[in-house]
Amino acid sequence: MFIKWIRESQIAAGILTIIRLYVGYSWITAGYGKITEGFNAAGFLQGAVANASGDHPAVQAWWASFLEGIAIPNAGLFSFLVAWGELLVGIGLILGCLTTAAAFFGILMNFSFLFSGTVSTNAQMVLLTIFILIAGFNAGKFGLDRFVIPFVRKLTKGKFSPGESIVS
Structure with a gap:
C-alpha cells in the first residue's frame, strides 16, 4: 500500500520533490566545494585503512583491501x-x-563513505535516498523527468516495459 502510494500519488510526488531538493542541495554544495577548493582523497583513504585494525575496527577488512589495492593507488x-x-x-x-x-x-557514494568509517550525514542521506529510489519516476515527476523519461522510453521504442530486465 505504501509502495503504491509513494510511486503514484501526487502528494507523494510533492513530498519527494522537497526531499529530492534537500538531498540534491547537500550533494551539489559538497561537490562544488571539492571542485573549487581542490580535493585530494588520499588522506581520507589512508585514514580509512588505518581504521581497519584494532579490537573494534570502523572499517571492514574486505573494504580496507579494496582501498589499499585499488583506491589508494x-x-x-x-x-x-x-x-x-x-x-x-x-x-x-x-x-x-x-x-x-x-x-x-548518490546512495552508492554514501555507502562507500559509510564503509570507509565516516558517519556524518551519510546515514540520513541513505535513508532519504531510499524513498527516492522506491518512488522511481514519481520522485522526478515535478522535474525534468516529466519530459526526459517519455523521450527515453520513445528512444527504446517500447522494447522494455517497467520492471522488465534489459539483460537476457
Missing part, C-alpha cells in the same frame, strides 16, 4: 570521481533529471 581518479560525482548527483536531483540514476549513484 588511484587516489587522483577517485578524487575526481567523488568531487564531480557529488556535483552531478546534486544537479540531477535538483533538476529532477534522471532522478533514479542520480539517486542510485
Whole structure:
C-alpha cells in the first residue's frame, strides 16, 4: 500500500520533490566545494585503512583491501570521481533529471563513505535516498523527468516495459 502510494500519488510526488531538493542541495554544495577548493582523497583513504585494525575496527577488512589495492593507488581518479560525482548527483536531483540514476549513484557514494568509517550525514542521506529510489519516476515527476523519461522510453521504442530486465 505504501509502495503504491509513494510511486503514484501526487502528494507523494510533492513530498519527494522537497526531499529530492534537500538531498540534491547537500550533494551539489559538497561537490562544488571539492571542485573549487581542490580535493585530494588520499588522506581520507589512508585514514580509512588505518581504521581497519584494532579490537573494534570502523572499517571492514574486505573494504580496507579494496582501498589499499585499488583506491589508494588511484587516489587522483577517485578524487575526481567523488568531487564531480557529488556535483552531478546534486544537479540531477535538483533538476529532477534522471532522478533514479542520480539517486542510485548518490546512495552508492554514501555507502562507500559509510564503509570507509565516516558517519556524518551519510546515514540520513541513505535513508532519504531510499524513498527516492522506491518512488522511481514519481520522485522526478515535478522535474525534468516529466519530459526526459517519455523521450527515453520513445528512444527504446517500447522494447522494455517497467520492471522488465534489459539483460537476457
